[in-house]
Amino acid sequence: MDIQNLLKEELYSIIPDNIKNLEAEWMGIVHGLGVLKKRNDQFHLLFTHQDIALIKKIITVQKKVQGGSPGHQILALDRRGLNRGKFYQVDFELGREWEKLQVDLKYSIGNLHEGGFHFLRGLFEAGGYFGEPHKSYQLEIRLASEEICDRVLEFLREQNLDFKKRFYRNKFILYSKNIGTIASFVHSVGATRTYLMLEKLVAEKATFNELTRWVNCETANLERTVAYSIRLREKLQRIDLETLPPKLLEIALLRMRHPLASLKELGKLCKPPISKGEAYRRLRTIEKLVESKSLHIK
Structure with a gap:
């Protein structure tokens, strides 16, 4: 199961035992997805979404918060245009409950510290988006009201x-x-399994990136070694090696025999072994002698 579906499944399965926390989540869902309409002198609260699992949770939460009333009906809708596809709609007939709902909605925004993350869970369920973490990290909450947006942002x-x-x-x-922010948010709204999987993915991605950097670095070092070796071998082939002092002759012959060896490896092949720095100094001395034409050129 991918992490996006895991997050949805985990959030939809959370039904708080504490009635205050449940009410806070209900208010979040209503703020994020609810639409209040008047039909035949009756107020109706509508929720429309493509995920039937969310519609089922909305019905469950509404029953627990409002004691099973008012009545509701579920419709399946086929939409066309930009937001095409199959949608599900649950229609609650509010009756006199709409007045209380208005009061509760205003109270919930002004008192986010009371069950704030339960409220945010409801908001995210209703209008949240979690990007594929294998590609990029992004979490969003979409809201129709700037007032609610600003208050939630402050919280x-x-x-x-x-x-x-x-x-x-x-x-x-x-x-x-920010992956740290996203992980903290996911954990705070109660999605513990998703949080642990996200932490695992972050660690794997960091390891892969580190390995990639190491491979790139080693490849670049090898390319530089090969290029330097080819350049130096061309210069060595132009001179009479026997005219070199013993130490320089030794390193020159080793370079000719081991074109892909690193400076450190060349130093170990010398008798006695020398450091990487000393191997470089000896080879560089030969280069300078060739460039200054101080040696016999073939």
Whole structure:
């Protein structure tokens, strides 16, 4: 199971035992997805979403918060256009409950410290997006109201969660691309399994990136060694090696015999062994002698 589906499945399975926390999550869902409409002098609360699992959770939470009333019906809708596809809609007939709902909605925004992360779980379930972590890190919460967006952003920052705000396609979006922030948010809204998997993916990605950097570095070092070796061999082939002092002759012959060896490896082949720095100094001395034409050129 990929991490996005795991997060959805885990969040949908969370039903708080504490009624206050359950009410906070319900308010988050209503703020994020609920639409209040009046039909035949009756108020209706509508929720429309492509994920039937979320619709089922909404019905479950509503029953626990409001004691099973009011009545509801579920519709399957086929939409066309940009947001095409199959959608599900649950329609709650509020009756007099709409007045209480209005009061509760205003109270929930002004008192986020009471069950704040349960409220955020509801908001995320209703309008959240979690990008594929194998490609990039991004978590979003889409909101229709700027007032709610600003209040939630203030709460998040009070919890040291570095979210930012933007406006796109008539929606206010709270988002973060910081993996530390995303992991903390996921853990705070109760998705422990997803949090642990995310930590595992982050560790694997960091290891892979480190390995890639090491391979690139080693490849670059090898390419430099080969290029230097070829350049030096060309110079050595132009001179009479027997005219070199013993120490320089030894390193020159080793370089000719071992074109891919590193300076450190060449130094170990000398008798007695010498350091990498000393091997470089001897080879560089030969280069300077060739360049200054101080040696017999063939």
